[in-house]
Amino acid sequence: MKKLRPCLAVASLAAGLISSVFTQDVHAQAALGEPVPPLSVVYYAADMGPEFEQSARALSDEWRKLGLELQMRPIQFSTFVSQIIVGGQLEDIAVFTVGGDPDRVDPTYWLYDIAACGQRRNGSKFCNQEYSRLAAEQRTKVNPAERIKAVHDLQVRFHQEMPWWPVINRVYGIIWNNQKWDNVTSPAPVAAHESLVEPWLTAKPKTADRWLDWAYFEDVKTYNPIVEEGAVGWMRFVFDTFAKNNSKGETIPWAASSWKFVDDKTIEITLRDGMTFHDDKPVTVNDAVFTIQKIIEWQPPAMSSRIRNLASAEKIDDKSFRIRLKEPDAAFEITVLTYLFILPEHIWRNAPAKPTEWDLVAAKAVIGSGPFKFKTWRLNEVHELETHRAHFQAPAYDGIRRLALGQADAIRAAMLSGTGDIATTVLPVATMSDLAKQNSQLSFMEVPSHSTMFVWVNNQKAPFSDRAFRQALRIATNKQRVMVEGWQGFASVSGEGNVPTALGRWHNGALEKIPFDVQKARKALADAGYGWDSRGRLHMPKK
Amino acid sequence: MRVYILRRLFQSVVVVLAVTTIMFFMFRFMPSDPTVLMVEQGMSDEARQALLESWGLTGSLWQQYLRYMSNLLRLDFGNSFFYRAPVWDILWPRIMHTLWIAVPGLLLGALIGASLGMVVGWARRGGAVERGGILIATIIRGTPSFIIGIVLLVIFSSWLGWFPAFGMGDPGGAEGIWRFLRPEFLHHLALPLLAVIIYFIPENLLLMRSGVVENRTEDYIELIRAKGVSDARVAWHAARNSMLPLITWLFPALAETIAGIVVVEIVFSWPGIGRELVLAVTRQDYPLAQAAFFLLAVMIVLANLAADLAYGKLDPRVVYR
Numbered sequence: 001m002k003k004l005r006p007c008l009a010v011a012s013l014a015a016g017l018i019s020s021v022f023t024q025d026v027h028a029q030a031a032l033g034e035p036v037p038p039l040s041v042v043y044y045a046a047d048m049g050p051e052f053e054q055s056a057r058a059l060s061d062e063w064r065k066l067g068l069e070l071q072m073r074p075i076q077f078s079t080f081v082s083q084i085i086v087g088g089q090l091e092d093i094a095v096f097t098v099g100g101d102p103d104r105v106d107p108t109y110w111l112y113d114i115a116a117c118g119q120r121r122n123g124s125k126f127c128n129q130e131y132s133r134l135a136a137e138q139r140t141k142v143n144p145a146e147r148i149k150a151v152h153d154l155q156v157r158f159h160q161e162m163p164w165w166p167v168i169n170r171v172y173g174i175i176w177n178n179q180k181w182d183n184v185t186s187p188a189p190v191a192a193h194e195s196l197v198e199p200w201l202t203a204k205p206k207t208a209d210r211w212l213d214w215a216y217f218e219d220v221k222t223y224n225p226i227v228e229e230g231a232v233g234w235m236r237f238v239f240d241t242f243a244k245n246n247s248k249g250e251t252i253p254w255a256a257s258s259w260k261f262v263d264d265k266t267i268e269i270t271l272r273d274g275m276t277f278h279d280d281k282p283v284t285v286n287d288a289v290f291t292i293q294k295i296i297e298w299q300p301p302a303m304s305s306r307i308r309n310l311a312s313a314e315k316i317d318d319k320s321f322r323i324r325l326k327e328p329d330a331a332f333e334i335t336v337l338t339y340l341f342i343l344p345e346h347i348w349r350n351a352p353a354k355p356t357e358w359d360l361v362a363a364k365a366v367i368g369s370g371p372f373k374f375k376t377w378r379l380n381e382v383h384e385l386e387t388h389r390a391h392f393q394a395p396a397y398d399g400i401r402r403l404a405l406g407q408a409d410a411i412r413a414a415m416l417s418g419t420g421d422i423a424t425t426v427l428p429v430a431t432m433s434d435l436a437k438q439n440s441q442l443s444f445m446e447v448p449s450h451s452t453m454f455v456w457v458n459n460q461k462a463p464f465s466d467r468a469f470r471q472a473l474r475i476a477t478n479k480q481r482v483m484v485e486g487w488q489g490f491a492s493v494s495g496e497g498n499v500p501t502a503l504g505r506w507h508n509g510a511l512e513k514i515p516f517d518v519q520k521a522r523k524a525l526a527d528a529g530y531g532w533d534s535r536g537r538l539h540m541p542k543k
Numbered sequence: 544m545r546v547y548i549l550r551r552l553f554q555s556v557v558v559v560l561a562v563t564t565i566m567f568f569m570f571r572f573m574p575s576d577p578t579v580l581m582v583e584q585g586m587s588d589e590a591r592q593a594l595l596e597s598w599g600l601t602g603s604l605w606q607q608y609l610r611y612m613s614n615l616l617r618l619d620f621g622n623s624f625f626y627r628a629p630v631w632d633i634l635w636p637r638i639m640h641t642l643w644i645a646v647p648g649l650l651l652g653a654l655i656g657a658s659l660g661m662v663v664g665w666a667r668r669g670g671a672v673e674r675g676g677i678l679i680a681t682i683i684r685g686t687p688s689f690i691i692g693i694v695l696l697v698i699f700s701s702w703l704g705w706f707p708a709f710g711m712g713d714p715g716g717a718e719g720i721w722r723f724l725r726p727e728f729l730h731h732l733a734l735p736l737l738a739v740i741i742y743f744i745p746e747n748l749l750l751m752r753s754g755v756v757e758n759r760t761e762d763y764i765e766l767i768r769a770k771g772v773s774d775a776r777v778a779w780h781a782a783r784n785s786m787l788p789l790i791t792w793l794f795p796a797l798a799e800t801i802a803g804i805v806v807v808e809i810v811f812s813w814p815g816i817g818r819e820l821v822l823a824v825t826r827q828d829y830p831l832a833q834a835a836f837f838l839l840a841v842m843i844v845l846a847n848l849a850a851d852l853a854y855g856k857l858d859p860r861v862v863y864r
Contacts, residue, residue, distance in 0.1 A: 078827060079574045213714050222627045304590030359628060380814040382714050401714045410812040413708035
């Protein structure tokens, strides 16, 4: 009995303690709302490279400190695009990148295409009617100063809402054989993607081998420009466009020597003198007008997003012509003038009834006015384009070959053996950098871009529908860590807002900076009514 | 025999139809949408619909299936989504490229393997030659073909620099049919061909060895030996009668080689049908992928039928009813 009393006392004390803790827990729980359920974080699977999983994990590590339970879900690229980006099936959080495509040099993509109500690519399901109205309206402001102001204001609104946010901007790379080539320039600060082909026009050969061999993954799809949706790159070597976006983000004359808006729906364009097609016939205003009229008539599906606003084209005189638009379009220069090409009327007037199915190679009709002309094509092996000497920016070498090597190891082997002269986006940037360090015959340059890694959240689902939660998650986003761990330093920490800093004047640099701070993020959650249970799990505000 | 052939042909048609149907529905049940990557995402809905119609992707699944099967009966494989060109124009040259590796690789692998199998099978039972031969054959047989390819690349291309690491020819090389007659082509062919040969040696070695071991104890061998013929000649008689399994193995092996050669083509960036098939699947280029699978199914089914018929011809003890 004597021994029993102390035992009973200890047992009672323990029971009391446990009970009080439990009671406190129950009382504490009673002050909290529902626990935030486990959230899925989706990202590109390993077929796109390890950067995406590493970035998603780096971000999730920090977000877990907010008391969140996160489940990592890699998704194969094409499934990700069709389900998450355009399919509206984002469940919770997505971490992914969009490329530095040429069209994305215009702010409309960042402000409207992926952020306005009902847009197919608005996978985060953000919908603010006033924002969407203003985002559509900015594209009609043909006055540059007015448009810049409108674009900056939109970024302020977006920043306040924080429906999603950028993390890093990717850095691309170019590696080339410096024993054979000189003067390979950088398209920075705006890399117009499409494998960064533009700077090669400046390259100069140092040896008797005057053919530039580009080591790449895959082949060209087609030589029919009306079925090719890509805006620059290989096709534009053969078919000139009226303008180009240069490395400073400016739209500069190319096949057109100048243009002006005579009103907000009419543009007058003057054609460059002295241009010829690859069959030595002169390029005339008739060819330009014919091309635009035919495109309006045919409405090729691959071109639809760029040509849907074209109303008509008409000749003014032997040097100039007029394009009429259906609606004002301030992005016309950047996205349409740099995309529209010139077709030779003397060939395309004989196009078959279904011009989108015309095999130009078989018909020996691959005739453009670009700096290169078609020579040979061994499907999925190698392409050859010969230099068009009469071009106003003809390169200083004899031609260019595209090697469809199919995989990174073959590309690496090609660069090391000297079979390949230049490689671009097909190798991981860190790999390119290492190859150049280890092999003196190779040089490497970094090319900053507007390609962006995003964190998207499902704006229509709790807790993401709560702005306070989104803002807290943003504060807990460690961009620096993603740059280092995910991209090995080959990325830049993104600016604030939805327009990348690489777009220069379009980016609003005055937006309030949000430094990474987990404690501050927790405080923001607490201020918004969120709480944590004894296990550290985050709970919603009590209703 | 005629009844047997007709029955087998009918079964072959059923198998091919089943494979084609499974492939058709499998692609359409895959979770992603083929138009997403093929089609510029800012495309208007009308334009996208027009493109889907031209690709035969509108209508119910059954309507698409019936349309596809009726085209297939006319051997119309449609146009590739990716290349926007007739599928047959893309596949036919690739089949030829694959055959350059598959046929000589298989035949040389069979010949070398059979020869080595004869030596190993005739050697003293339990001796070093037999044990060593079986061990090496087993190791190589258990090694995936892409590992063999990578090892060859590392040794002969990377370290020694004797052979190119990829492709079917030099970038600025010859065009047309003449390219296959030039040393440059053979130079590029060497390593992928060697990978296929090495891959097939073990199976033939072991098959031949088994046959020789079984036959060397037969009465007719004793008779031949009693005639005073040399040991090598006796071995040859045993080997001849052990060849039956090898010959019948060759037919389906050829079809399976073409199907399985994909990893070799990827390792060596050889522009054959295997590599094109993988690309078509990842790009969700339905017409190209379906046509490739259809052709492979037809080849395998016909090859198996040929093997069965050849066996009946070669071995009079076999009777088909």
